[in-house]
Each structure stands twice: as structure tokens, then as C-alpha cells.
Amino acid sequence: MLNIVLVEPEIPNNTGNIGRLCVGTESRLHLIHPFGFQITDKNLKRSGLDYWVHLDWKEYQSVEEWIAQIPDTSRVFLFSSHSTKSYLSETFQEGDWLVFGKESVGLSQEVLDKFENHLTIPISPLVRSYNLANSVAFAIGEAKRQLSI
Numbered sequence: 801m802l803n804i805v806l807v808e809p810e811i812p813n814n815t816g817n818i819g820r821l822c823v824g825t826e827s828r829l830h831l832i833h834p835f836g837f838q839i840t841d842k843n844l845k846r847s848g849l850d851y852w853v854h855l856d857w858k859e860y861q862s863v864e865e866w867i868a869q870i871p872d873t874s875r876v877f878l879f880s881s882h883s884t885k886s887y888l889s890e891t892f893q894e895g896d897w898l899v900f901g902k903e904s905v906g907l908s909q910e911v912l913d914k915f916e917n918h919l920t921i922p923i924s925p926l927v928r929s930y931n932l933a934n935s936v937a938f939a940i941g942e943a944k945r946q947l948s949i
Contacts, residue, residue: 801856802827802892802943804936805899807863807907810836814903817933820851825940829857832866836902863911870897876915879939880907881929883918890919892943900939903932 804827809815815831822829831839839859860866870876876897877890899915901907906929912918921930921938930938 801894802940803830803895803897804828804940805830805832805866805897806902806932807832807899807911808834808836808902809932810903811932812837814932816852818936819855819857821933821937821940822856823851823854825944827856827940829855830866830897831857831859832863833859833861863914867914871895873915874917877917877919878907878912878915879921879935880912880918881920881923882906882912883920885919886922887919887939887942888922890917892946894947896943898936898939898943900932900936 802825804818804822806815806818806829809831815835815837819829821827867873872895875893875895876899877887877892878899879887880901899907899911901911921935923930
């Protein structure tokens with residue numbers, strides 16, 4: 801099982817879509833407060849449709865609370881547009897942690913400094929960034945492809 805981590809997600813539709821993606825790929829979703837919405841928000845549930853009840857998810861009040869329960873921090877991969885290493889060059893394993901920041905600014909420098917593995921998703925210079933749900937889909941898709949070989 802892959803672990804998908806959203807640090808301070810702001811947009812309920814993105815989180816709902818990522819929840820649905822996690823159900824479909826049998827991945828666990830980890831949400832770190834503060835959120836830009838209520839977890840009961842109708843938009844969140846609408847985006848996740850009726851799949852939210854099947855979602856394996858956990859929430860944490862802080863990054864520190866989440867870090868405290870990670871068994872192997874060497875398998876934590878932070879996705880950042882500031883990284884130079886493509887996620888396509890990484891070899892993923894079951895149980896890996898794929899971490900994404902909030903929609904407006906990504907991961908804070910403080911969070912980036914806590915882990916050594918930083919990855920980026922290649923993108924044309926004509927585009928500033930991908931939508932968060934699309935970024936998670938790219939990462940899960942590649943990890944699942946590797947794990948199925």
C-alpha cells in the first residue's frame with residue numbers, strides 16, 4: 801500500500817478527488833491540519849462521490865505528529881517544483897510515503913528540510929504548476945506501474 805500525504809490541503813474538491821484516487825488504487829490517505837475546509841464539507845464528499853466511506857485515511861494535527869509514526873523516513877518522498885530530480889527516476893516500494901503540499905504554495909521549507917528525498921514532476925516552462933489532484937495521480941500511477949512489474 802502506498803501512503804499519500806497532503807500537508808495543509810486547501811481545496812476540498814482536490815482532496816475529494818485524491819480520496820477517490822486512493823480508494824481506486826488501494827492507497828492510504830494522510831491529511832495534515834490545518835485544512836482550508838471542513839472534512840464534512842459537501843464539496844469534499846461530492847468530489848469523492850460515494851467512495852469516501854471506503855477510504856483508508858488518517859488525519860494529524862501537525863507535521864510532527866505525522867512524522868512520529870513513520871517507520872522508515874528514508875522512504876518519504878516530498879514532491880516539490882523546486883526539486884531537480886524527476887519522480888520518473890525514483891524506484892518506489894510498497895509502503896512508500898508520497899508527500900504533497902498545499903495548493904497555493906506547496907511544501908514549506910521547514911517540511912522540505914525534514915527529509916532528504918525531494919522529487920519533481922517534469923513540466924513545460926509554459927505552465928507554472930499542475931493541479932494537486934493531477935500531481936498525485938501522476939505519482940501514484942508511476943509508483944503503481946513500478947510495483948506491478
